[in-house]
Amino acid sequence: xxxxxxxxxxxxxxxxxxxxxxxxxxxxxxxxxxxxxxxxxxxxxxxxxxxxxxxxxxxxxxxxxxxxxxxxxxxxxxxxxxxxxxxxxxxxxxxxxxxxxxxxxxxxxxxxxxxxxxxxxxxxxxxxxxxxxxxxxxxxxxxxxxxxxxxxxxxxxxxxxxxxxxxxxxxxxxxxxxxxxxxxxxxxxxxxxxxxxxxxxxxxxxxxxxxxxxxxxxxxxxxxxxxxxxxxxxxxxxxxxxxxxxxxxxxxxxxxxxxxxxxxxxxxxxxxxxxxxxxxxxxxxxxxxxxxxxxxxxxxxxxxxxxxxxxxxxxxxxxxx
Amino acid sequence: xxxxxxxxxxxxxxxxxxxxxxxxxxxxxxxxxxxxxxxxxxxxxxxxxxxxxxxxxxxxxxxxxxxxxxxxxxxxxxxxxxxxxxxxxxxxxxxxxxxxxxxxxxxxxxxxxxxxxxxxxxxxxxxxxxxxxxxxxxxxxxxxxxxxxxxxxxxxxxxxxxxxxxxxxxxxxxxxxxxxxxxxxxxxxxxxxxxxxxxxxxxxxxxxxxxxxxxxxxxxxxxxxxxxxxxxxxxxxxxxxxxxxxxxxxxxxxxxxxxxxxxxxxxxxxxxxxxxxxxxxxxxxxxxxxxxxxxxxxxxxxxxxxxxxxxxxxxxxxxxxxxxxxxxxxxxxxxxxxxxxxxxxxxxxxxxxxxxxxxxx
Numbered sequence: 125x126x127x128x129x130x131x132x133x134x135x136x137x138x139x140x141x142x143x144x145x146x147x148x149x150x151x152x153x154x155x156x157x158x159x160x161x162x163x164x165x166x167x168x169x170x171x172x173x174x175x176x177x178x179x180x181x182x183x184x185x186x187x188x189x190x191x192x193x194x195x196x197x198x199x200x201x202x203x204x205x206x207x208x209x210x211x212x213x214x215x216x217x218x219x220x221x222x223x224x225x226x227x228x229x230x231x232x233x234x235x236x237x238x239x240x241x242x243x244x245x246x247x248x249x250x251x252x253x254x255x256x257x258x259x260x261x262x263x264x265x266x267x268x269x270x271x272x273x274x275x276x277x278x279x280x281x282x283x284x285x286x287x288x289x290x291x292x293x294x295x296x297x298x299x300x301x302x303x304x305x306x307x308x309x310x311x312x313x314x315x316x317x318x319x320x321x322x323x324x325x326x327x328x329x330x331x332x333x334x335x336x337x338x339x340x341x342x343x344x345x346x347x348x349x350x351x352x353x354x355x356x357x358x359x360x361x362x363x364x365x366x367x368x369x370x371x372x373x374x375x376x377x378x379x380x381x382x383x384x385x386x387x388x389x390x391x392x393x394x395x396x397x398x399x400x401x402x403x404x405x406x407x408x409x410x411x412x413x414x415x416x417x418x419x420x421x422x423x424x425x426x427x428x429x430x431x432x433x434x435x436x437x438x439x440x441x442x443x444x445x
Numbered sequence: 446x447x448x449x450x451x452x453x454x455x456x457x458x459x460x461x462x463x464x465x466x467x468x469x470x471x472x473x474x475x476x477x478x479x480x481x482x483x484x485x486x487x488x489x490x491x492x493x494x495x496x497x498x499x500x501x502x503x504x505x506x507x508x509x510x511x512x513x514x515x516x517x518x519x520x521x522x523x524x525x526x527x528x529x530x531x532x533x534x535x536x537x538x539x540x541x542x543x544x545x546x547x548x549x550x551x552x553x554x555x556x557x558x559x560x561x562x563x564x565x566x567x568x569x570x571x572x573x574x575x576x577x578x579x580x581x582x583x584x585x586x587x588x589x590x591x592x593x594x595x596x597x598x599x600x601x602x603x604x605x606x607x608x609x610x611x612x613x614x615x616x617x618x619x620x621x622x623x624x625x626x627x628x629x630x631x632x633x634x635x636x637x638x639x640x641x642x643x644x645x646x647x648x649x650x651x652x653x654x655x656x657x658x659x660x661x662x663x664x665x666x667x668x669x670x671x672x673x674x675x676x677x678x679x680x681x682x683x684x685x686x687x688x689x690x691x692x693x694x695x696x697x698x699x700x701x702x703x704x705x706x707x708x709x710x711x712x713x714x715x716x717x718x719x720x721x722x723x724x725x726x727x728x729x730x731x732x733x734x735x736x737x738x739x740x741x742x743x744x745x746x747x748x749x750x751x752x753x754x755x756x757x758x759x760x761x762x763x764x765x766x767x768x769x770x771x772x773x774x775x776x777x778x779x780x781x782x783x784x785x786x787x788x789x790x791x792x793x794x795x796x797x798x799x800x801x802x803x804x805x806x
Binding site: 184187189209210213214217218220221222225226227228229230231239240243244274287290294 | 492696697698700701702703704705706707711715716719720
């Protein structure tokens with residue numbers, strides 16, 4: 125296939141959850157509504173957006189934890205479906221947001237990290253299993269003595285390391301990181317993010333890095349996608365997006381990033397959005413952002429803008445900008 | 446370790462006399478021995494160990510464990526020590542002693558007294574004898590045995606069926622869950638006593654136990670009682686397990702296991718059941734006394750074990766007719782029932798306090 129320079133290709137992914145309304149009827153909740161993006165091997169794509177915009181759903185749908193309503197997902201040139209997903213889970217993995225609930229409290233660290241090895245039968249004897257687990261623990265900076273302990277005996281940062289070691293156990297090419305640092309405090313965040321970068325350098329994995337913190341995402345990603353209400357509104361290189369944001373939603377997101385220097389902070393203008401996010405069950409017609417957009421026109425209400433290239437792979441979904 | 450060195454190598458900022466900055470020169474480094482001590486102190490405790498420690502601190506629970514152990518010991522030891530059996534009329538020197546009816550505790554019949562006078566040895570009747578000249582202590586012990594077994598096995602049957610059904614229903618969710626739970630609702634609404642009576646009548650006619658000696662001894666009533674427990678009483682357990690699984694299923698570690706590629710079987714056994722096992726054990730422990738109680742009142746109304754096998758309820762029922770003259774015959778089995786049921790209930794409560802994290806202080 126010509127497009128196989130990409131490891132991950134997502135085309136028009138949709139995920140609707142049926143919500144019961146009334147006695148018989150169901151209304152689809154459009155959590156993800158036509159998302160497309162590509163990730164090259166060893167690349168990091170950051171995915172940002174506010175709470176409830178469908179970032180996590182995108183990540184989970186890629187691993188088929190939810191069955192997608194429609195859309196195609198090619199992994200390494202291969203169409204992912206229900207049949208080959210079990211094998212493909214050896215090549216893609218996921219790191220979860222909450223390090224407190226993502227580790228089974230009744231299992232030792234050794235068993236948690238060893239579970240992917242057990243499931244995919246990646247060892248021939250106990251000694252090899254143990255050796256692999258210890259190697260993984262070393263890789264994420266855990267002591268070998270920790271192997272027989274239980275997850276509740278660790279701090280948040282250490283727990284997240286255990287989760288990362290578990291994801292790395294199958295030696296994946298692609299990892300979905302679902303807000304892996306948002307539950308950690310700032311100093312630990314930095315440690316864990318640096319570890320993500322080190323691991324990428326060492327192992328050449330590609331990340332889909334989901335977060336709502338633009339600074340974190342900018343630091344780790346080569347490219348950034350901005351999501352709003354189940355759609356991607358802008359994709360660009362990380363620096364390009366930071367310096368030349370085009371979509372009005374991205375502009376307001378960037379203006380919300382705190383600036384460490386109070387002098388510059390005073391001069392910068394904060395773009396405050398009016399109103400609330402519309403309910404994904406009753407989406408506005410046309411562009412989903414138009415209800416809160418300063419530049420919205422009649423055109424926006426009638427038609428939904430699609431992503432258009434503004435040069436250098438900077439894609440924006442907006443008519444007016 | 447690298448970070449530690451870095452911290453020590455850093456030059457300290459100048460200390461302002463009024464600042465609260467920590468003066469590092471006042472601190473000394475921990476020696477290796479002290480570090481080791483720290484490690485030993487923070488020994489890894491599992492959920493189970495922690496729970497057992499809490500259980501052992503509960504005097505009521507410990508007391509009931511001791512009572513239960515004593516009762517079990519009594520059930521095992523008595524047949525080896527006491528020379529009588531539960532169905533045998535007392536024989537003295539090879540002759541049946543028909544005069545040994547309704548003796549009081551530690552009383553000897555005339556034949557026995559004569560035998561003792563001749564120098565023979567007679568084992569005392571700790572609880573006297575019944576109206577058929579059988580040693581009552583042995584009968585009570587055997588009755589306890591039967592009741593105990595019924596309680597334990599019935600609750601095991603209930604536990605196994607309930608856990609399997611509940612976990613399948615809870616894990617699959619959706620329509621499967623709805624259909625399975627409606628079946629539970631239907632079974633829940635059946636009157637259990639009526640079903641037991643009907644089933645034991647039916648089984649008496651249809652089932653042939655002659656090839657299975659143990660079942661034959663217990664009798665059709667007993668088997669139907671087990672079947673009824675298997676058919677009816679698991680529903681409460683199934684509901685409980687389903688509810689537990691519904692909450693545990695939402696945890697991210699279950700999602701993580703699915704992302705790894707684990708099959709539902711593995712997820713249920715490795716991730717979900719270990720996390721609700723405490724609730725299951727507690728409710729099985731609380732199921733035992735209710736099964737014993739059910740057995741007792743069924744035996745009392747004549748639907749229990751087949752004669753001459755005694756059970757606590759049957760013994761109490763027999764003693765009812767002679768209650769005016771021999772009240773002790775009613776007291777002993779009733780006391781036994783009370784002891785067992787109370788001990789299991791207190792133990793179950795203790796287990797719940799120790800293992801249910803929601804009740805933790």
